[in-house]
Amino acid sequence: MDLNVRAEVKNLKFSYGDKQVLNGVTLPIYENRVTALIGPSGCGKTTMLRCFNRMHDLYAHANYQGEILLHPGAINILGKEIDPMEVRMRIGMVFQKPNPFPKSIYENVAYGLKVRGVKKKSFIEEQVEKSLQQAGLWNEAKDRLHSPATALSGGQQQRLCIARALATEPEILLLDEPTSALDPISTRHIEELVQELRKEVTIVIVTHSLHQAARASDYTAFMYLGDLVEFGASEQVFTTPKDPKTESYITGRFG
C-alpha cells in the first residue's frame, strides 16, 4: 500500500536560550497514520511535538533550525515568513493535562470556529455535534451542551479537548501525552479513539507508555537526548529494534 507523506521533519534543531534540545531530527509523518514519539524524559519528544504548531513562539529565546515541510505543497511551517497562527489553524493540539476553558461544553468546541470568524450558527452547531461524536463524547454531552465544561470528569474533559481540536478540521492532530493524567479506563477510551480518528486525520502522539505506543501507533520514533535513535513501523521497533539503545529502552533497562 502506498503511503502519502503528510509532513517531513528535516534536520530539525531546536534550542531554548543556550540549551540545545534537538540536535537535528529527520523523520516522515505518514498520512492517516499514528506516529508515536517515545523516549525517556528530557529526550526532546514534547519539544519536537510543539515545533509542529509553533507553540515555542509564545515564549522568548526559542530558536528553530531546519525544516518541517507540510505536504502537499512542501511549505516549511518553521519559516520566518510563516505566521504561527496560520500553522495552528491547520495543525491541532491536545495537551497533557485536560485544559477546557471555563466555558460551556458547546462554547469550548465552537471556540476554534469562533476565532476563525465563523458566524453561521447552523454550521457551528453541526461542527460541534460532529466533533463531539468523533471524540466519543456526544452521548454523554448532548443533554448538557450548555453546562460548564469544568464539571466533566478528567477523561471526559480530555475527550472534550480532542473535540475542540477536531472542530476546525486540522490536517494533523498533535497529542502530547494525552492520557498521562487519566485513569486506565479513560486511557483505553482515548486509545480506541485514536484508532478511529486516524481514518480522518494524521496523528502524532507523544507518550511515556510503551504499551500505548505499541498498541495505538503505526510508526514509532525513539528519541534519546535530542537525537532520533530509531524510526520505523511500530511492530518492527517493538519486536526487532535495530539499535541497542532502543532495545534497552523498550525492555525497560533505562529511561
Next chain:
Amino acid sequence: MRTKNQLKKLSEFTSAKHPVRRMRRLKERAIESLLFLAAASSVLVTVAIVSILVTESIPFFEKVTLKEFLTDTEWTPLFENAHYGILPLINGTFLSTMIALIVAIPLGTVAAAFLSEYVRPSVREFLKPVLELLAAVPSVIYGYFALLFVTPLLQKMIPTLGGFNVLSAGLVMGVMIIPYVSSLSEDAMQSVPSHLREASFAVGASRMQTAFHVVIPAAFSGISSAYILGVSRAFGETMVVAIAAGMQPNLTLDPTQPAATITAFIVQVSLGDLPHGSIGYRSIYVAGLSLLILTLCFNILGLWLRKKFQEKE
C-alpha cells in the same frame, strides 16, 4: 548510638516542667497577645469611628426626619433657610464616580491586558511600576491639574462649560484610579494558568482573541474586585472634586454643571468655624456616615460578585 546520659538529658528537655520549656511557653503566649493587640487595635479604631459617626448623627436625626434627609432635593445646612436632603451630594458623588469609571475601566482593563498578554516579562517589569506611579501623584495635584489644565482644554470644545464642573473632575479622577484598576486586573490575568492560554493559541487564536475570550473571562473575579476597588477609591476621593467641581450641591445629571460630593462637603464644612454641637456641625458626621454606608455597600457587592464568579468557575 546515644549514650544513656544523653537520653536522660533529652527526656529532661521534653519534660513540661523544664525551665527552657517554660520560657518557651511564656514567650509564645507573650507573642500571641502582642499579635492579638495589633490585630485588635485596627478593629477597635474602626469600631470607634463608626460609633462616633453614629452617636454624633443621632441628634441630627432628632431635628431632621429621615424622610426629609432622604427625599429633600436641596442640601443647604448652613443657610438661613436650611434644607437637609442628602440627594444632591449622593448625586454629585455618583456622577463624578461614573465619569471616572468611564475613563478608568476601559483604559485600566486594556492596559492590564496589554501588560499581561502582549509585552515580554522584562518590559512588563519596567512598565508596571511606571503606570503605578500615577497613583503616587498626590491627589491635590490632580485637583489643580483638573481645574487649571483640563477645564480650560474642555472649554475650547464646550464653550458653555463653567470654571467648576463635574466633567473635568471626573475625567481626571478616572486617570488617577487607572493604576488601581490596571494593577490588580493585571495580577488577576497573570494568575490565569498558562495552559488555558496555550489551549487558545493551539486552535489558532490571536493574542487579542486569547486575551478577550479566554484570559479576561477566566480572571473576571479578580478583575471585578479591581473595579470595585476603583469605585471605592473614586467614591472616597476628596481633593480632586473639592478643587475642580465647585462644591455646590446640585441635583443634576448634567456633568458640565458644578456639583459637590459628600467628601467635598465635609472638607468645605470642616474648614469653616462651625459652633460645636450645631446642626451644621452634626451634618458632617451624617455625611460621613452616609459615605461609609455607601462604600460598605460597594464592598459587599464586590465580595458577592467575586463569590459568584468563583462559583461559576
